[in-house]
Amino acid sequence: MTTPDAPALPLRPELADEVPYGAPQLDVPVLLNVNENPYAPSPDVVATIAERVATAAGTLNRYPDRDFPALRADLADYLSVESGVRLAAEQIWAANGSNEVMLHLLQAFGGPGRTAVSFAPTYSMYPEYARDTHTRWVTGRRAQDFTVDPESAVALIEAERPSVILLASPNNPTGTALPQATIRAVLDAVARVPAVVVVDEAYAEFRRAGTPSALELLDRYPLLAVTRTMSKAFAAAGLRLGYLAASTALVDALRVVRLPYHLSAVTQATARAALEHRDSLLAQVADLRAERDGLVAWLQRQHVSGRPFQVAETDANFVLFGTFPDRHAVWRGLLERGVLIRETGPDGWLRVSVGTPEETRAFKDALLDVIDQEEQ
Template identity: 55%
Template structure:
C-alpha cells in the first residue's frame, strides 16, 4: 500500500495545469524562521484566553453546520475597517488566497484574463491559471514602483477582466498610492483588486483603498489576519466591496466554507484589535533597523511599507541564502536577481539575522 505506480504526467490532468508547480516556501525547523512574512510575535495571552473561550463555546454546537453567512464575523470586520462599511459589503474565507480565488471563480475563468505587475505576489498567476483564466504580466519601473500613467496605459492596452494591485507590494515592499488605483479603475471595465495584506504596516497617515469604494462597484479591497493580527495559522482573509459584488461570490463559494471554530476565533481576535495590533510598531521598528543595517553592510534596502525588507546587491543569492541557513536563519530567495527578502521578526530574531548576515561578509 502507498507504493507509487504512476507519475503525475500519466494522469488525465487538465492540459493547462501540466508543467505547473505548486506554491510553497521552504519549510525547515530552524531557530530563526523569517521567510514567509509571518508575524513572529505570539498572540498575547489575554487575547488567546478569550479566543480559547470562544472556540470552546462554539464546540458545544459543532454537530451543527456553522452560520453560512458568518454574520457576526462580517459585522466585526466592518467595524474594524470603518469608513461607514456595512456587513453586506464584507466577505471572508480561509485566508486571503481563498478570497482571491472566489473573485477569480466569479469574474475570471476560461476565456478571461487577469493581470498584475511583476514582480508581485506569486499566488496571483497560480490562482489565475488554476481557475482557467490566462495571466498577463505587466511591468514596473526598475525600482519596482508603478506610476498611474504607466499602470493605466498597460491596462488599456491589455484589457484584462481582472487587475491585481498589491498595495504595498509583495515581495518588494513597494508603496502603491491611491492615484494608481484610481487610474487603473478608470482604465478598465473589469474588476480591480487592491490587495492590502500588509496595510497595517504602512504609515498611519496614508489612506487605505477602502476609502475609494463608494461609487466604484468593480473595486475590491482584500485584507488578511495573517500578518498584523498574528493569525497565520487560523487562515482568515476578508474583503470589502459593493454588496452586489459580494453577492456574486456566494455563487462560487463552497457551502459552509468558514467553520464555526474559525468564525469564533476570528471574531474574538477582532474584539481585541487594539491589543493585537500593538506589536505593529515594534515590527516596523525592526523592519527599519534591518533596512539601516543591511545598507551599512553594503547592500541596497528597498523602501518597504510591509513587515519585510527586500535587499539587493547580493552577488550570489543562493550561496548567501545557504550560508544563512547553515547559521540557523531562514529567509527567502524570491527569484529576483541579486536580491533576498527577510521578514522583520522580534528584536532577538532580527539581531540573529543581522549577525548572521554580517558574518557571511559585507559588501562595503
C-alpha cells in the same frame, strides 16, 4: 509477482510540470521567511479564543452559518477604526485566508476567454489563481524602484481589456505601497473596460504614517475590491482568515461561487475572539514598524563587493535587499547559521521578514558573517 504499471493520471496538460506552491518549512532557530508576526498571541487572547471555541464545539453537529453575518459585522467595525472607513456588514466577505478570497474573485470574474493583469514582480500566487480558473494571465513590468507607472498601467489595460486587475499595496515581495493617484488612474481606466480592480492590502496595517488605504476609494468606485488578512497584524497566520471589502453587488457575486459552509464554526469563533483583542494585538504592529525601519536603515549602511546594498522602500513587515552576485549562496550561508529568510523577487535580491529584536540581531550577525566569508 509483477505489478502492472499504474495508468497515467488524466491530469490537465497545463499542470503536468507544475509543482505545489510553498516556501521552505525548516526547523531552524530564526524563521524570517514567510512574513509571519513573530509574537505569539498573549495568554488573555488565547483564553478568549479557547472559551469561544469551546462554545462553538458544542454546536459542531450543526453546519455553521453560511454567510457569517456576525463576523462580517465585526470586521466592518474593525475597518472603521483602523482606516476610518465605515462599511456595512454586507460589504464584507471572508474566506480561508486571502488566498481563498482571491480564488473566489477569479472564479467569479475570470475564467475561459477572460484575462487577469498585474505588474511584476509581485505575489507569486497570482498567476496560480489565474491558472486554476483558466484565466489568461498577463503582467506588466514595474519600474526600477518597483513602482507602477500609471500611464503604462492604463495603456496595458486598454490593450488587454482584462476582467480582473490585481494590485498589491504594499506589494509582495518588494514592500512597495501604491499612491492613491495610481490606483485612481487604474480605476478610471476600468470604467471604460470594465474590470474588477483588486487592491491586495495583506500588509496594510504596517504601512507608514501618511500612506492611505484603498478602502477610502470604495464609495466612489463600485468595481474596486480591497482584500485584507488576519494572518499578519493579528498574529493569526494559523487561523487562515482573509477578507474583502467591496460593494454589496460584488460581494453577492462571490457568494455564488463559494463552497457551502466554507468557514467552519471554529474559524468564525476564533476570528471574532481575536477581533475582541484588536487593541492589544495591533499595539505590536507599532513595535514591528519601528523594528522594520531600523532594519532598513542598518541594511542601507552595509556593503557587498564594495557597493552599498540596495534596499527597497517598504510599507510591509519585510524588507527586500540586495543585490548579490550569488544570492543562493548568501541564503544558504544564513541557513547554515540558523537563520531562514526568503530567496524571492528579482535576481540577486533576498527578502527578510521583520522579527523580534533578538531575531533581528541574529540575522544581522549572520549576514555580516556570510558576507565576510564570501568576500575573503
